Amino acid sequence: MNDDLKIKTLLPQGLEQFDLQSLSAPLSEYLLLLDKWNAAYNLTAVRDVESMISKHVLDSLAILPWVKGPRILDVGTGAGLPGIPLAIAMPDAQFVLLDSNGKKIRFLNEVKRKLNLKNLETVQFRVENYHPAQGFDTVTSRAFSSLEQMIHWTQHLVAKDGIWLAMKGRYPDTELDAIQQKYRVEGYTVEGVDGERCCVIIDNSTKE
Template sequence: MNETDLMLKLNKRLKPFGFEQYSDKLILYLYLLNKWNQAYNLTAVREIETMLDRHIMDSLAISPWLKGKRLIDVGTGAGLPGIPLAVTHPDRQFVLLDSNGKKIRFLQEVKRQLSLTNVQIEQNRAENYRPAQGFDTVISRAFSSLEQMIRWTRHLLAKQGIWLAMKGRYPENELRQLAYSYTVRCYTVEGIEAERCCVLIDS
């Protein structure tokens, strides 16, 4: 897929969200991800057009459930979902947290090239990171277990904050173990056949 076709596809996908004005930054992020991925193995997805749906659009799908002005993406990896969300929500402040040095270097380059003044990048493990103030939304696409996510990130939440845990299929067994109230939002992403769910957990 050439650059023009990729941009057309991206704009088509962004239109229902009203995010078309951010297409230039999102396409630049895609190209940076594709380039760095060849050397640093940032994602298992190798085709840039697949990255558009599986990474960009899947990240943006949780936009309606974001809460507050201070948000943290825990275990952000290649910046997912943090970078697409920060691009499309410039009025909110995002911390992108990861312990992997190569991924942190990539994120610093993305921040520089996209001029993301609302992004702070931190190299640390979630359980060791001690911010000066808590976050309104703690986002994770990386944790295998909801219970583990809560245990390692509870100290990051502000009062009345929420967790947003991105999942594939409905995590029935994990939900049984939760001691918190929660809501599950299942959603679809055009171009992705797999089930997608977002678990909203109250603190």
């Protein structure tokens, strides 16, 4: 089975768990672009489209229930994860995808153009140098090594009543002990992804 056929067959099956089969066409186009560009630009360590479907697209969509507000920032977005799948699923929200890597931003601009994603803006900046006019309702990240680091580098980007959504594997006990903000942890499962997955939802307020 070639990659195109794999995507067209396996992606709709995977989307059934979220009742998002209607997104098959744009997400398929994104995956085909990612597969093509990845061969030349090494955008992600995940090489086969089967794993891209589960570990990238479906894993990104799993956090949809916790995304808050009309303005969302994806920090260290890389190949557009979770930002691109979320932007496709939430056409009425505004997304900013932030990364300091030029080749990744070029790829994201191509995705934006090909998929006509009018609710998407790409920004090439280091996170500490990015100072938008207003904060974001949700800041998402799969990239930071620790929650403490994520909060330190992005606190100026979160609205007063905003949240962080940090995508993690196992329950991050030690990392949670190191932060001062209120939080809750939601576990989730994704077809095709082995091991634990969780989303840490952190409020932009300190523990009482």
